[in-house]
Amino acid sequence: MKAVKITEGIHCLPVNLESYQLFEGMWPMPNGISINSYVVQGDKTALIDLIEDVNGKPADFEAELQSISLAPKDIDYLIINHMEPDHTSWLPIFHRKNPDVQIYLTAKAAPLLKTFGGIEENVHVISDGESLDLGQGKILTFYETPNIHWPETMMTFEQSSGTLFSCDAFGSYGTLNDVYFDDQLSTTQHDFFINEALRYYANIVASFSTFVTKGINRLADLDVKVIAPSHGIIWRENPRAIIDSYSRFASYLNGPAEPEVTVIWSSMYGNTEKLVNNIVQGVRKEGLPVHVHRVPEEHVGVILASAWKSSGLILGMPTYEYEMFPPMAWVIDMFRRKKVWNKKVLRFGSAGWSGGAQRELTALTEKLKWDFIDPIEWKGAPTETELQLALQQGQALAQQVKEFCAR
Template sequence: MVATPVKTEKRLTIQTSEITVDTTAIRSLDWDRDRFDIEFGLQNGTTYNSYIIRGEKIALVDTSHEKFRQLYLDTLLGLIDPKEIDYLIISHTEPDHSGLVKDVLSLAPQAIVVGSKVAIQFLENFVHQPFERLQVKNGDTLDLGKGHVLEFVSAPNLHWPDTMLTYDRGTGTLFTCDVFGMHYCGDHLFDEDLAAIEKDYHFYYECLMGPNARSVLAAMKRMDQLAEITMVANGHGPLLRYNVNELLERYRSWSQAQAQAEKTAAVFYISDYGYSDRLSQAIARGITKTGIAVEMVDLKTADPQDVQELVNRAAALVIGMPPLSGSSNKGITTSLGTLIAAAHEKQYVGFFESYGGNDEPIDPLLTKFREIGLIKGFTSIRIKDTPTEATYQLCEESGTDLGQILSQDTKIKQRKSLDSDLDKAIGRISGGLYIITATKGDLSGAMLASWVSQASFEPPGFTIAVAKDRAIESLMHVGDTFVLNVLEESKYQPLMKHFLKRFPPGADRFEGVKTQPASNGAKILTESLAYLECEVVSRMECSDHWVVYSKVTNGRVSNLDGLTAVHHRKVGNYY
């Protein structure tokens, strides 16, 4: 293995390595990136992976992010004469993978661009220059010679509608771009340290692939027709070589669990318009946190029959506003008409603006759906400025609110079905009363908690169980900081009543509450008995909760004679 790091002040480096016969990886390592895509936080940076396959003809699979322009092009020129590139394979067209397509084509104008029908259409919109193209569909092959026969696997909606996987029959390597990737930047080229990467692998799935679980299963069914997959050459993070079967099967099991959910929410967006894709992904992420399945559909490329079938069985519809009608948006207009015609009463509906500069207005469309008998699932999200962290938090919380509404009946049934004696016995486990407050950038949150327990002496630390559908969960990942406010027995009622309220998405949880800043940036509740400043060290998934272990970095008691408020329950199957 040969690794060639090229360092810059921004900690952008390039790593190249021969990963299998006639195949070279070019990995752009973004060590310090801490936000990505739908604005979910990154703990370990990320990478953008590109590949060269050398048969009798040469193929370049994907490019890199534009921030790596000079580093990537210099590296490419050091590995190959661009005039020798016969094919440029585009797995999908998001800028982090195709951001340098135009640059590569300027160096290799003879290269034939290979992609799905939708990918070719998207490329035409931002390359703005003629290029040779080869449109491929599922099962098509391309023979590079020397045994490298490439077979293409259609994988739409993972997580864009244009996604395509490429399988090299000669080496058993599957090139997957976003699929089976992770945002993890480290020294290891491969997945030899499974324990180090598996949390990032799962988190990546939950954020990007979980809302498309049915599409994951459909793509994996097509993958089952391939010969043995010995390596997954993904687009982000370490390549999969040592744990291929294990990590592929995790995708399958996670997706099967999502697809078996009782209810489904359909999220409609326009992938190449404004911020529609990112905003829709944030809403979808919020919905899936509640155990509701999500299916995402690009209105621009959707088949009307598929739209009708999905709307017929969906419990809720979420719609990103498309651009104003025009001849170039005929497909969107057709899909939207089909959507309206198939909608039926008692479904929930929510709308969000795409901030594309020419959005259809929300209110006339909302009126049409209300007249049909649909119920408003959340307050329409109207965006007047470029989306910020707070915007994405608003979207995620709106999705969570919708998911909680949809899952309410199921939760009531589950509570009633539990064995009463066992339920009452578990309810005798008591806990204190606390309020967690967290701040990260422009985001802030708070949660009333009682499942808190000291877990270590050195360093001093404790665990908190946080339900997966709590808004504050996204602010309590490894490395995040927060404050645990301990409530006092004699005066906890006002604070508990305030934080038990159901806050609208995006609302200020601290309005009317006396606070002061902690040294870690979170809020200390002035009326609390004591506070502890904390940093998240690890998380463990426990069915419907995350158990978050944190170390304490600072703390103080305001009343040495005060006692902690205690929470007693009669039953143990809900708070």
């Protein structure tokens, strides 16, 4: 690939990680992801963020640099918005090629540069709001935006073009192939990247939602014309589309999210499964969209995105060794870690003798601010009573969701 011109003197260098890799070692990426670095050239040349040292990707990155007649040694300033290794694991090698580069980062990033990269020389710790004049009208200003996504994160703003190099914020899954800017997207592709942004958000950023809201408010006074994130599409026609999407995703933390319901169910021998259709029908009676996932078949990374966006959750699980069916416990634990809070919730499930799933669920979700309606529990195979209850309670949950969202 070649470097992609954003405007005179500013280029994007996107490198694609393909779908066989798990992001952060755990999240499936059916559509891959791009890792975007940026070059800003005045009299001096700055490189903003780097690339992961994986699967020969640094060679792609160097080829892109070369396409604008640059080599690592030509970089005067390396701006590190974020030390996570998806952007920095190639840094030690880059640094050997250019030991004189001046590195700009936050005070919290400097010790990470030492421990991850072994680098302490030519390091400049920025102060919040500080600017770096590259000449020819190109001025970079640095803003600390802690915890989007690590504590040391900052964003870089180029004033003359109004380009915000936002790092992980406003990022999405999905590789970049031929199309790099929002104005080149069809409606379907646009929806695709917003969905990829939601899944990326739910997997990577969700638990830092309070900081996302703070960061967005903090940057409200900047005249942002281009959002140039470190993952995914560049937003120059309508940067508000991705800013507003991220604002909305962050607001789901305290609820309500969208008037939708996510059903997550599991079953060993089909008894719990028998209620799924009726529950879904019950929700549909209220006209709400409903997303159905079975565990362990569906990956928790996909379930997270669906649950994050839904105001209602319906959890189907049998009892297993006096507790929840284990694959479901893994999902609930991930919800706790990722702060899937403030939901309307219904649980249903079969047990053989004394049960126990509900007890464990109640204990595990104590701090999630979930509002439960009466569960549907029974022994062995469901009878007509439970099948009817499924319709009723599915509908009741949907009604609660509608009321919640109407507030």
